Amino acid sequence: MNHRIALLLVLAACGSKSTPAAAPAAPTAPLAWKDMNHEQRHAYMKDVVMPRSKEIFVAFDATRYANMDCKTCHGAGADDGSFEMPTADIKPLPNTEELFMAWVAKDPDAGKVAGFMSEKVEPLMGELLGETVFDPKTNTGEFSCMNCHQLVDADGKVVKMEPHEGAEAHDHDAH
Ligand code: HEC
Numbered sequence: 001m002n003h004r005i006a007l008l009l010v011l012a013a014c015g016s017k018s019t020p021a022a023a024p025a026a027p028t029a030p031l032a033w034k035d036m037n038h039e040q041r042h043a044y045m046k047d048v049v050m051p052r053s054k055e056i057f058v059a060f061d062a063t064r065y066a067n068m069d070c071k072t073c074h075g076a077g078a079d080d081g082s083f084e085m086p087t088a089d090i091k092p093l094p095n096t097e098e099l100f101m102a103w104v105a106k107d108p109d110a111g112k113v114a115g116f117m118s119e120k121v122e123p124l125m126g127e128l129l130g131e132t133v134f135d136p137k138t139n140t141g142e143f144s145c146m147n148c149h150q151l152v153d154a155d156g157k158v159v160k161m162e163p164h165e166g167a168e169a170h171d172h173d174a175h
């Protein structure tokens, strides 16, 4: 059901999504993200992920993201040092297409951001982490909206994520 939700979100966010190119591994990373320990991840985020992602956020909205930092993505996790993702501090996404469409119909700005997320943020982050981006056509991929956002049902209750089926063994807690 995880994949189904991702599919719905992608379709809702961006009607005519072209097939994403297979994400090339980060060229200069000496160590794959999945093999890094917490300190190495911290350094890679700071040296690579932060500047590269800030570039696209600023290109999307220079005013809103002029002061973008770790907290923009990590919220309180940037303060307590856990950097745990997904975080409750960015807006949780509705877990059905119906709820999602109702939301973006009322809030066009959220719809615009969702398009930016699926066209730019998700592919870049997949590339930088060396993870395949979820592809609704083949129902495969490791990285999706839910790596950053929590999902909530109609009552605003957080829906527990299920591990991606079909993805290669990749334990987010093993570090
Ligand atoms: C564009 C969003 C974004 C920004 C900005 C960002 N991060 Fe991250 N960070 C992520 C995501 C997504 C993950 C989880 C990746 C995964 O799925 O394994 C993560 C994971 C981490 C982890 C690993 C956490 C763990 O469980 O081991 C650390 C440490 C970290 N970030 C530090 C930072 C620092 C320090 C900064 C600022 C210099 C930063 N991040 C900025 C998105 C971001």
Ligand code: HEC
Residues within 6 Å of the ligand: 009, 010, 013, 064, 072, 073, 090, 091, 093, 109, 110, 111, 113, 114, 117, 118, 121, 122, 125, 144, 145, 146, 147, 148, 149
């Ligand atoms: C790398 C982390 C990351 C990924 C992946 C990601 N997002 Fe986001 N998203 C964010 C951050 C950070 C914000 C908050 C930006 C801000 O504060 O302005 C955000 C904000 C949003 C918003 C605006 C919410 C509001 O308050 O109006 C929407 C909608 C959204 N994301 C949808 C999506 C969708 C749909 C996907 C998957 C296609 C996705 N996001 C993938 C990090 C991410």
